[in-house]
Amino acid sequence: MSAHFPRLPMISSDDSDVFHEECGVFGISGSDDAAAHTALGLHALQHRGQEASGIAVFDGKDFHVHRALGHVGDNFSSPEVIDKLRGHIAIGHNRYATSGATTLRNVQPFIAELADNTIALAHNGNLTNAITLKDALVRRGAIFQSSSDTEVIMHLVAHSPHKDLVQKLADALNQVEGAYSLVAICNDTLIGVRDPSGVRPLVLGRLDEAYILASESCALDIIGAEFIRDVEPGEMVAIRNGTLHSDRPFAPRPRRFCVFEYIYFARPDSFVEGRSVYQVRKAIGAELSQESPADADIVIPIPDSGTPAAIGYAEKAGLPFELGIIRNHYVGRTFIEPTEQIRHLGVRLKHNANRAYIAGKRVILVDDSIVRGTTSMKIVQMMRDAGAREVHMRIASPPTTHSCFYGVDTPERSKLMAAQHDVDEMCRLIGADSLAFISIEGLYRAVGDARRTPENPQYCDACFTGNYPIPLTDHDEGLISA
Amino acid sequence: MSAHFPRLPMISSDDSDVFHEECGVFGISGSDDAAAHTALGLHALQHRGQEASGIAVFDGKDFHVHRALGHVGDNFSSPEVIDKLRGHIAIGHNRYATSGATTLRNVQPFIAELADNTIALAHNGNLTNAITLKDALVRRGAIFQSSSDTEVIMHLVAHSPHKDLVQKLADALNQVEGAYSLVAICNDTLIGVRDPSGVRPLVLGRLDEAYILASESCALDIIGAEFIRDVEPGEMVAIRNGTLHSDRPFAPRPRRFCVFEYIYFARPDSFVEGRSVYQVRKAIGAELSQESPADADIVIPIPDSGTPAAIGYAEKAGLPFELGIIRNHYVGRTFIEPTEQIRHLGVRLKHNANRAYIAGKRVILVDDSIVRGTTSMKIVQMMRDAGAREVHMRIASPPTTHSCFYGVDTPERSKLMAAQHDVDEMCRLIGADSLAFISIEGLYRAVGDARRTPENPQYCDACFTGNYPIPLTDHDEGLISA
Amino acid sequence: MSAHFPRLPMISSDDSDVFHEECGVFGISGSDDAAAHTALGLHALQHRGQEASGIAVFDGKDFHVHRALGHVGDNFSSPEVIDKLRGHIAIGHNRYATSGATTLRNVQPFIAELADNTIALAHNGNLTNAITLKDALVRRGAIFQSSSDTEVIMHLVAHSPHKDLVQKLADALNQVEGAYSLVAICNDTLIGVRDPSGVRPLVLGRLDEAYILASESCALDIIGAEFIRDVEPGEMVAIRNGTLHSDRPFAPRPRRFCVFEYIYFARPDSFVEGRSVYQVRKAIGAELSQESPADADIVIPIPDSGTPAAIGYAEKAGLPFELGIIRNHYVGRTFIEPTEQIRHLGVRLKHNANRAYIAGKRVILVDDSIVRGTTSMKIVQMMRDAGAREVHMRIASPPTTHSCFYGVDTPERSKLMAAQHDVDEMCRLIGADSLAFISIEGLYRAVGDARRTPENPQYCDACFTGNYPIPLTDHDEGLISA
């Protein structure tokens, strides 16, 4: 275990050309196989974080925890590991971590022994006043072992004057700002909380006697559990001895679910905030087809995230849908590119043109979003190399012009192509014959709202509009920059 | 390294419910980055074998070889490994290995120092008289270090009375029966050979001054090489100092390319034997739609191998194509199922129903083939659990009733569902409302032949018909059973 | 990383038949190679703890730390590791850990970022009021991440009202009871402290411009540093910018150096508290020879710890000294005994009789101590099997009748042979012809004191006498048992 202790906090980002969700959570209470169910739930949520996972369980007397770098299936599927994690209440966490900071010290769930209680906690999201809170806590004598927001919550819990552990947690959460969906074990109680704006998803399910909390409904499906409802923004559910209590410990705030969950993060087979992700994506494709048609022969998805929108686009446009790009699923994070020449190959490690369907054709490419633009450039070039006559790029989201501070790892604004260039310039830079994004209004129509209310939008769409619904305390005080 | 030396040869099969191709090969001559190019080519061919890989290079003076269990990207992408594999001629190999026998001793390429020569060799395929030949060689004093067919070829080369190493190899290959596409380095010459029936694929490409051999054209695409042509059945190409010589060292035999390469093995973006794999699969789907229509609402592929046929089926039938099943790509071989309860979950680790599109619908499921039938049963049930009103299964190959002895790992016949049951029984067993396979004639139409000539079929279709084009010497002598 | 969080503290002990020192420490200030010097110092102190090691360095701006399970040489000798640990001030720690608790969370040095300061800390010893202090701290909101005493000190520092970090540390240490020799980095100051009784050793040395602190002088020798003096009991030295300040922050207490350091723990080539360890051991052997002679042919050490005393015994007795037992140095902790039969072989994995010198002889065996007695039994039997005529056992320490609470891992009293049996019974149980221990008076003579003053002994000899010089707060309050 190696660690580096810089004197100042940092927000780091890697060089990849996609957005990264920072985590998935799962919790279960009342199951004899709590750890095994949690491992499966985390496996279904693997797309929300691939660097590390952890599971904590409570057996009525002791807590047990196992955390490991790598995929869930590689670390949590052996009987040896699962057998040690005995207990009927469990929480689990998948972590996406930016480069450098991936040490086991930062892997959730966190666990703390307080005076008469033990709490285990994991969350998806990001606190926007974490540094400010941490500074105050350190001045009171708190010792931090990690750079994780989660530990800030833990110390707030430990310092809370309340008696009851669940009240301590509510007290702590009333001091934090930011976006979070959180699961916790407070002694023998399973807790689930969504922040007052409800930016990140959290659903409630049931399997026989057991209650389940999960970031997405696909984690219920994998264990055959029934979907009950979303946990509401600002709601705290507490499950103990088979009974669920719901509480609202926060001042109410307008609902602001992250619209990008529909566009990219969530799995297409999930329902979040009451809608089928796949249906929303197809609807976006259909809207896009109406807003920005193109005179072309075929519609091609950029796999895999562009596929549902491409099906919607093709269906609405009456054009053939074809797998014009084949993805190599064996590319993990492990293909280091050993020589300069290979680095130039770039995107072909992951994608290849399906030449038979491209030569001589006018193609429409459908992708979910453009981040830095590097992938788009390479794929347009790949289409031309394969003989495409025209290449029209259609994007199933508005231009991403702003960074996210609510739990998504985004590049600095200076690296966001749409923050630096208008659509015409972008089209020229990526080398397409035409480029179009869905409008913000079209997006709202696709998610089922007749129109966006600009003074108080129904979703968090800050990455497209700069309208940040939750204060950016650390950022405003110059503690971090983006 | 542990090894078990049973006294009798065995053919083992694992319990999975798909066919396994047993290998991909790659070779290059005339490149300063021969090892790096080979690593990339093997990466593009990863679908043909995931258990182990190896690369051998010749630098004009010495041979270097590296072999490792696991994926290409995990083992052959670091500068340390590639730098040690210096040289301008390289061959590489991906191996699929049946359970138990995966030791490094069996990983190709094999390399042997003969009296005045060194040869390195790798092949895709299976010899049908390997045990008979091995017995004879052992009686002459040969010591075998592996259970691989490749080593049989090596010993035949070593014992050949010819002077020239390439002639020794031709001499050796004239003694073997079976299906193989082979790459070799004979001193400073790169060799490529397809067996006289041409069962397994091998293509020839070019990148600047370098010649390339590869199992499929997708391995040319990844390094930006140009496709020249297929190596012909029974052809031996020898590349030395930038010049290619073609020879025909075998008595001519009818061409019998494996039709299953089109159905399942090859990547959809490859061209093999002159045809686009994706186009053939779509054509099969369209034929199937004509032969076996169904009154339904949507067409759903079983991902990923059923997708092109499903697109062809939907297009021809005029029905909507939908991603009704979502695949979890994080499932590797590593998700051990720790408890009985989790083993029962089975297929959900890999697949989940996209409920929003299935509830209340009459669905057509399209898959490439049925092996044991276990996956089909689970997926039909998954559709019903998600609310499908009717489930019609359509299969893009004829019933697989016979084992393969030419390089594909098939279960024993007793485990092949279609060898034990007729289509009506199969339909009942998998629980579908209807089940249909494409006819053998429909399959031949889809690959472009007006009709199959039964006395001498244009393809090897033994797994569907029992018509084995190459003698099964070991099998007929009772040395192995299937 | 797996962890188990029992609700109650535990003191665990393994089954081995020796005492285990719980740690060695090293610190250096003013060296450009601070981490490399520390790695070497820890290597020289490896005998004081083999399970894990850690090094923390400060480069004037940032702290860097690396901790690893295993030997120093295996983890801290590569340029990659050392290069990352850049800085001119370093501290290091070797840990012996009882079974089960060896996780990286417990490996020292610990590091904490306080409000305006950072402190890194490592110590050798054991606090006797750690649980009491921890309970109070947790009630004030402190979150503990480990079960280590070190973290208790860290939290006391963090909660200290003093401004200056060194004063905070002095304040913290004034609240703890127990035995400790401690090294710390407080911002840019290297600190060394011995507890007021001076139970554990700590020496001061110099190499060019650099000051060095180490558990034993052998860690100075390995880097060619000069021994200056022992740090005094109750002394705190602070080294900053090449200047050493000495302070006495504690109320004075009588000096009570652990006499067992001379008998067993320290390396024979070390000087601790002003005496050569080897010379003391030889002197003990000579005293023992005077007190308990035996009519015998040869003197045999039980290697390696009994060797110096055996040389002293043989020299004084005028008997030949022979290597009658050969030790296999390849036995690490790793030789798991796979079968019942092999477990019965027991001690022969480590020791073998040198038959040529034993057959027909009357032998005197010299060992440093008897803990559980199991080793003694096996070695006496081994001597008899090799043909010894008589076997006389002589022990270079008094009977160990009491547990240690000051940093040595001892079995519970019920497992200490001398706590359960008198010398005659012990002789019968181990099967010797005679058995004698050095007297407590003889031991004091050997270490250079004319006589032990029972009301206030010059050394801590609690394991022989039960005279515990430092309060056992946790123990007296029933928080731990032994």
Place this chain on the structure above:
Amino acid sequence: MSAHFPRLPMISSDDSDVFHEECGVFGISGSDDAAAHTALGLHALQHRGQEASGIAVFDGKDFHVHRALGHVGDNFSSPEVIDKLRGHIAIGHNRYATSGATTLRNVQPFIAELADNTIALAHNGNLTNAITLKDALVRRGAIFQSSSDTEVIMHLVAHSPHKDLVQKLADALNQVEGAYSLVAICNDTLIGVRDPSGVRPLVLGRLDEAYILASESCALDIIGAEFIRDVEPGEMVAIRNGTLHSDRPFAPRPRRFCVFEYIYFARPDSFVEGRSVYQVRKAIGAELSQESPADADIVIPIPDSGTPAAIGYAEKAGLPFELGIIRNHYVGRTFIEPTEQIRHLGVRLKHNANRAYIAGKRVILVDDSIVRGTTSMKIVQMMRDAGAREVHMRIASPPTTHSCFYGVDTPERSKLMAAQHDVDEMCRLIGADSLAFISIEGLYRAVGDARRTPENPQYCDACFTGNYPIPLTDHDEGLISA
């Protein structure tokens, strides 16, 4: 697994300053715990080879083999490994390997399936016509997988015209020249052979019904087996169904046991060729004391190999024997020296002066041999740094002036200090006040022979005299150089 195939054979040596024995062997027949016994025997023989080990067993039907790099205890002590190695006949091997060539391909035992037989084989020693034989075998079509001599024997066996496997082995061994002690399993027969000159040791023992073969008697002791006798030079013993047959398949040659086994290689508690190794070493020390006394205060061994001779020297000289140098047993091969400064520390990683006993003293240092002289230089300097007044070096062997070709890894002659310098120069170079080696005559007296017969010495003493008893065919033909 990485391999490099140079076109020419090489003999490589590392940079260390000791001779390396190249292997220990063990065999057992008639034990239900054959593999466990073999693992223990190899553990006792670990000093003869530390880089890799292997065990092969036969269970009456199948062979099982496990080979691993590293120590026996690390690889062969888990129940999982031992349970797989079921069978009643086993052989095992410890390997010392020169740098670079340590791959699993070269680790013994080797196993080969011949026409109707299977043979497993391991040996200690070196063939002096291996390259010549290998060249001839390759011309006959043999394919070699390793650079090991053992494989040459295997191919000779495979090509032997004899019917019976044991006769094939005798036939093969009649073609090889060199020094070897060999164990083999030929179907259900355990074989042990020493070369006609008997250069390397091999002893025979018994444990209940089981017969045992081992390089040294210490491997009998560890499992409680009884020593029966040495296998004789040129003898082949064959054990089957509890019966031992002895055969003499070779033309008789004069006995030439390696005298260096007594000086350094064998463990002091072993009996080889009828003598106690410890006793011989003490006798050498006593002779040396007579031949080369010195006016000094104490005798200090260079640990651990110089210790018995130092005891013998001190006893005969009437001087005190003291542990003036303390060895750090935690130094494995793993302490990489990360910086230039640390490399200069050199020998102190392993040894430290025991200052208390050296300051102001005239010391006699006793070591077993001088190879390159680098260790001697550093240790003399260490004595002077510790304050020694005079340093007299005494060496328990004659000057080593020639390389060994019979199984010991020696540096080239140009690196042997005694091959380049006379004793006076050596004394000056190592910085001692005097230096003396035992005479060759003194050495013979110490091993019990009144005098050496120069025309036909009783031992192989080629490293001291250049009198090579076995032809150096490969060397004479220029195939290798030394």
